[in-house]
Amino acid sequence: MTADAPTHVSALEPGKLAAAPEVMPDAVAASMTSLVAPTAPGAPVAAIDRKPPSLLRRLPTSPIAMVGLALIGIWVVLAALAPFLPLDDPNRQDFLSLANPLPSAKHWLGVDIKGRDILSRLIFGARTVLTVAPFAAICAYLVGMPLGLLAGYYGGKVDLIVSRLSDIILAFPIIILYVILISQIGPSFWNIVLAVILTAGPGIGRIVRGLTLEQRHLDYVAAAQLRKESDFYVMAVELLPNCRGPLITDFCLRVGYTIITIGILGFLGLGLPPPDPDWGTMVKEGTTLISVHPHMSLFPAIAIVSLVLGFNLVADGVRELSLTD
Amino acid sequence: MIAFIGKRLLGLVATLLVASFLVFAVTEFSPGNVARKTLGPFAAQESVDLLYQKLHLNDSLPVRYVRWLGVLTGVIADPLQDPALKLDFKDPRGDRYFGNFGYSTLYKLPVNDVIWNRLGNTALLAGISFALIVPLSLIFGVLAGMREGSFLDRTISVFGIVATSIPEFASGVFLVAIFVVALRLLPGTSPLTTGGGGWSIASQFVLPVAVLVLYDSGYVVRMVRGSTAEVMNKPYIRTAVLKGLSFKTVVWRHAVRNAMIAPFTVILLQINFLISGVVVTEMVFAYPGFGRMLLEASLFGDIALIEAATLVALAVATTTQLLSDIGYALLNPQIRVA
Numbered sequence: 159m160t161a162d163a164p165t166h167v168s169a170l171e172p173g174k175l176a177a178a179p180e181v182m183p184d185a186v187a188a189s190m191t192s193l194v195a196p197t198a199p200g201a202p203v204a205a206i207d208r209k210p211p212s213l214l215r216r217l218p219t220s221p222i223a224m225v226g227l228a229l230i231g232i233w234v235v236l237a238a239l240a241p242f243l244p245l246d247d248p249n250r251q252d253f254l255s256l257a258n259p260l261p262s263a264k265h266w267l268g269v270d271i272k273g274r275d276i277l278s279r280l281i282f283g284a285r286t287v288l289t290v291a292p293f294a295a296i297c298a299y300l301v302g303m304p305l306g307l308l309a310g311y312y313g314g315k316v317d318l319i320v321s322r323l324s325d326i327i328l329a330f331p332i333i334i335l336y337v338i339l340i341s342q343i344g345p346s347f348w349n350i351v352l353a354v355i356l357t358a359g360p361g362i363g364r365i366v367r368g369l370t371l372e373q374r375h376l377d378y379v380a381a382a383q384l385r386k387e388s389d390f391y392v393m394a395v396e397l398l399p400n401c402r403g404p405l406i407t408d409f410c411l412r413v414g415y416t417i418i419t420i421g422i423l424g425f426l427g428l429g430l431p432p433p434d435p436d437w438g439t440m441v442k443e444g445t446t447l448i449s450v451h452p453h454m455s456l457f458p459a460i461a462i463v464s465l466v467l468g469f470n471l472v473a474d475g476v477r478e479l480s481l482t483d
Numbered sequence: 484m485i486a487f488i489g490k491r492l493l494g495l496v497a498t499l500l501v502a503s504f505l506v507f508a509v510t511e512f513s514p515g516n517v518a519r520k521t522l523g524p525f526a527a528q529e530s531v532d533l534l535y536q537k538l539h540l541n542d543s544l545p546v547r548y549v550r551w552l553g554v555l556t557g558v559i560a561d562p563l564q565d566p567a568l569k570l571d572f573k574d575p576r577g578d579r580y581f582g583n584f585g586y587s588t589l590y591k592l593p594v595n596d597v598i599w600n601r602l603g604n605t606a607l608l609a610g611i612s613f614a615l616i617v618p619l620s621l622i623f624g625v626l627a628g629m630r631e632g633s634f635l636d637r638t639i640s641v642f643g644i645v646a647t648s649i650p651e652f653a654s655g656v657f658l659v660a661i662f663v664v665a666l667r668l669l670p671g672t673s674p675l676t677t678g679g680g681g682w683s684i685a686s687q688f689v690l691p692v693a694v695l696v697l698y699d700s701g702y703v704v705r706m707v708r709g710s711t712a713e714v715m716n717k718p719y720i721r722t723a724v725l726k727g728l729s730f731k732t733v734v735w736r737h738a739v740r741n742a743m744i745a746p747f748t749v750i751l752l753q754i755n756f757l758i759s760g761v762v763v764t765e766m767v768f769a770y771p772g773f774g775r776m777l778l779e780a781s782l783f784g785d786i787a788l789i790e791a792a793t794l795v796a797l798a799v800a801t802t803t804q805l806l807s808d809i810g811y812a813l814l815n816p817q818i819r820v821a
Contacts (some may be wrong), residue, residue, distance in 0.1 A: 185631075190598045263597065263631075274733055306534070325498065326498050326501050326502050326505070329498050329502060329761040329797055329801050330793075330797060331756070331762075331800055332759050332801070333759040333762050333763065334758065334759065334762065334792075334793060334796055337778055337781050338509060338510070338777075338781055338789060339509060339794065341781035341782050341784075342510055342781070342784075343509075352518060418650040420653075421650055422650060422652060422763055423651040423655070425763065425766070426762075426763070426778055430560060435572060438652070440540075441653065444656075445656065445659075446710050447658065448664065448671070449658055449664055452656075452659075452660040452664050452665075455656045456656060456657070459652070459656045462650065462653055463650075465648050466649075467644070467645060467648035471645060
């Protein structure tokens with residue numbers, strides 16, 4: 159019964175991790191888990207006799223996940239093909255179109271405040287978002303996952319130090335942390351990645367810690383320890399694959415939330431430096447003319463929502479699948 | 484229980500201390516020294532040097548942090564108010580009192596004269612939103628969770644995912660496009676003054692509140708739904724149904740009470756999340772609140788104001804976390820807090 163509530167809390171929304179009840183007494187956390195998500199604790203035992211069917215292979219059975227994948231897929235394909243599509247240069251200013259910036263045959267989604275083609279900027283902007291967000295999330299996982307494994311597996315002092323440190327970061331309202339960090343170190347690709355690692359890493363660590371605590375006392379771990387496998391082997395080869403369901407869910411949510419965050423930073427004027435297109439910055443620039451030409455901020459806003467929705471739908475599909483494991 | 488609360492209060496203070504040190508460190512990391520940032524780019528080099536001396540900026544970071552704590556607790560006088568600096572920074576409370584957050588270089592006012600007003604505005608916005616989020620999510624969450632897999636459940640769940648996928652600035656743009664630009668029913672900005680446009684203060688709250696409610700209730704609805712669905716599968720619900728109670732009675736008398744325990748924590752923790760959402764919402768609608776102030780302070784490099792704002796935000800966040808833990812322990816008799 160040493161489960162950790164935030165695992166399942168976050169299964170819905172990683173942003174809420176900032177608010178997750180981290181220092182709850184274990185009893186509270188445990189009983190909360192049983193209320194929130196009826197995961198079968200016996201599930202991994204079956205893994206001893208036969209390999210469980212891969213989550214990926216069962217993904218097509220979830221309509222929700224497929225809709226999500228389709229949304230992500232459209233953007234990935236557009237972003238990948240961007241240089242080959244018959245698009246305007248995203249930074250070219252077509253001053254003649256400024257007289258009538260609305261969608262037309264020449265500019266399908268119209269032009270923005272500086273006469274640049276919105277469709278082209280959206281598609282080239284997708285390249286940035288689809289690189290930064292998953293890359294930053296992976297980096298955050300590379301930092302948070304080992305910390306969580308160590309804390310959950312060894313417990314004691316290691317756990318205390320890791321948990322206390324992450325409690326402090328997680329006590330911050332997350333956007334405030336981003337604003338302070340980025341406004342001080344400046345917006346750039348690596349700084350945004352750094353900010354994501356710093357803000358998301360502790361949350362990931364806590365989830366992995368909770369999952370490790372759930373699994374640590376199961377037979378398959380004891381079997382591996384009896385075989386005198388190294389601690390690293392037990393953690394990386396035995397424990398981690400058995401936590402994949404909630405982790406894949408969390409990863410998708412986290413990518414979605416990182417896209418939101420990058421959008422927010424752009425909207426607040428802390429986006430990636432111009433002139434390269436950034437969706438959040440596009441929304442912000444559009445708002446100055448929103449009373450006359452709402453399309454300038456509407457289209458980038460729709461783009462952000464569609465991509466985030468894609469990741470959230472996939473996360474929801476994977477969550478349902480992993481509950482029926 | 485008292486020992487538990489005492490321990491948690493100590494932890495809270497420790498968190499605030501470490502977090503404020505971290506913020507202190509981050510604000511000092513950025514290029515350009517603090518004296519230059521305080522005085523602005525056009526100040527004469529001599530006054531920058533003088534301030535540099537007065538603030539003892541060549542001391543190490545921990546030493547300066549302790550000094551900042553000294554000013555905050557009223558042990559040391561605020562060096563910025565020294566008349567020798569000719570900054571004309573005056574605080575009617577004096578230069579040495581408990582809770583002295585220093586002087587805001589952005590607003591040219593004592594931080595205490597800026598921050599509480601703004602915090603009040605934000606509390607009003609967050610309070611109205613919260614008062615709507617809780618009942619709305621409870622109603623829809625229970626409606627969805629009481630018949631798992633029903634059409635109503637599916638609809639509400641999908642709405643929940645969609646709502647949490649629309650960041651505040653995007654829903655702000657959507658709502659403004661519909662209600663301000665197309666229908667001309669509501670004001671697009673909320674400066675909380677009636678001048679210009681002539682919109683009433685009440686109408687200025689509609690859109691910001693709607694944005695916050697949309698984003699947050701999507702999450703809470705799903706939380707309540709999950710908890711209700713879980714309880715509806717319990718044996719005592721089957722017993723209640725089998726003994727002939729109407730479905731309505733079963734849901735309201737037996738299920739809802741037990742289903743509310745888990746969401747209670749989450750709902751209280753929404754206050755922390757509201758603070759985040761409020762920063763963005765305030766920017767969308769030019770609302771004179773705490774979040775917008777923090778953003779402006781960060782962009783300007785107003786260290787005293789950033790420190791004060793983060794401390795207050797953190798205090799609110801950690802206190803609600805503590806309250807939610809205590810409330811949780813009181814609500815659920817199964818939990819013994821050692």
